[in-house]
Amino acid sequence: MTVNPMADLVGRSCLVTGSSRGIGAAVARGLGAAGMRVAVHYRSSRQEAEQVKADIDRAGGTAILLHGDIAEPGTVERLIAEAVAAFGRLDRLINNAGDLIERCPVADTSDELFERHIAVNLRPVFASCRAAIRQFRAQNGKDGRGGGIINLGSIAGRTGGGGGSSLYAGGKAFIATFSRALAKEVAAEGIRVNVISPGVFATPMQDRTTSADALERLRLQVPLQRIGCADEAVGAFLWLCSDAVSGYVTGQVIEVNGGLLMP
Numbered sequence: 001m002t003v004n005p006m007a008d009l010v011g012r013s014c015l016v017t018g019s020s021r022g023i024g025a026a027v028a029r030g031l032g033a034a035g036m037r038v039a040v041h042y043r044s045s046r047q048e049a050e051q052v053k054a055d056i057d058r059a060g061g062t063a064i065l066l067h068g069d070i071a072e073p074g075t076v077e078r079l080i081a082e083a084v085a086a087f088g089r090l091d092r093l094i095n096n097a098g099d100l101i102e103r104c105p106v107a108d109t110s111d112e113l114f115e116r117h118i119a120v121n122l123r124p125v126f127a128s129c130r131a132a133i134r135q136f137r138a139q140n141g142k143d144g145r146g147g148g149i150i151n152l153g154s155i156a157g158r159t160g161g162g163g164g165s166s167l168y169a170g171g172k173a174f175i176a177t178f179s180r181a182l183a184k185e186v187a188a189e190g191i192r193v194n195v196i197s198p199g200v201f202a203t204p205m206q207d208r209t210t211s212a213d214a215l216e217r218l219r220l221q222v223p224l225q226r227i228g229c230a231d232e233a234v235g236a237f238l239w240l241c242s243d244a245v246s247g248y249v250t251g252q253v254i255e256v257n258g259g260l261l262m263p
Contacts, residue, residue: 006242010035013087014241015079017041017070017128018097020049022203023152023230027094028063030234031241032056038063039083041097043070070097071119076128080135089139092241093132095125095151098171100209103164114167121171125151129182129193136191146190150240151179153197155257162214172197176253183251192250194240199257201228223259232256 013036019028020042029052032038038056040063042049049065056063064086068075084090098121104113129149136147156165157172176195183193200206200218210218219227233256239246240254255261 005245006034006238008244009238009242011037012091012241013037013039013083013089014092014094015039015041015066015083015090016094016096017076017079017124018043019094020045020052022205023198023201023233024094024096025052026230026234027096027237028052029055029059030231030238031092032061032063033059034238034241035061036092036241037061037087039066039079039086040064041066041068041079043068043097070124070128071116073123073127076124077131080128080131084135090132090135090147091145092148092150093128094237095128095149095175097124098152098168100165100168100205103162103209104167105164106166109167117167117171121168122174125175126178129178133182133186133191136186137189140189146192146243148191148241148243149179149182149193150237151175151193151195153179153195153253155197155199155255155261157197158261158263162210162218165209179253180251187250192240192243192247194250195253196233196236196240197253197255197257198233199228199255199260201230201233203230218260221260222257226258228256228258 016028018024019040028038028040040052053063066079153176154172156169157176161169179193179195236254
């Protein structure tokens with residue numbers, strides 16, 4: 001008889017922001033296949049989000065669709081409230097949504113682009129973590145199950161990223177440090193906070209912001225000699241979501257990059 005080491009995921013609920021495409025979509029499918037109830041969030045890609053939901057349903061999981069622009073104040077709080085209304089509680093928050101937006105040298109960067117990065121990549125992470133912790137505390141008085149947050153970092157947060165990505169890289173560095181600080185604040189309550197930091201992955205954002213020639217140059221620097229695919233990040237998320245197999249892990253930045261960076 002095969003024992004599932006992550007059986008504790010079955011029936012638990014999670015919200016995955018930005019889960020209609022790329023790594024977010026792969027993670028939502030993986031969590032759904034593992035038995036979690038998944039809130040699939042999208043901004044503009046409704047058709048893709050519906051396909052993710054259908055894939056989860058087909059695998060025997062449970063999923064709902066949530067819509068909203070995380071750059072708008074109040075959206076992430078509403079998404080969490082809607083997930084709680086649908087599932088009765090929230091066990092995991094995965095802050096996957098974010099965007100490089102565009103590559104631009106610092107000397108040419110406008111105040112508007114700077115503010116856009118704050119609105120898309122920083123403020124929603126802070127606001128959703130705050131709302132999730134409040135929700136964890138409200139429900140933990142009933143059963144004491146703690147809670148978990150996984151924020152999406154990037155190798156750029158350690159290396160500074162490629163040309164013209166200083167704001168994105170700086171934002172990911174903020175996420176890593178903020179997550180460590182937050183992990184210390186809430187650890188005594190059984191709430192774990194971690195970061196998954198992908199390297200070079202084939203995603204719609206990468207396709208939009210990185211030329212084929214630049215991507216090939218990056219591939220040649222990766223010890224595994226290939227660009228990552230979204231499904232290859234899923235295992236790290238599953239591991240961190242499961243208290244049974246990673247319950248002693250908090251405040252960590254997990255690198256998933258094919259050996260490109262070995263800190």
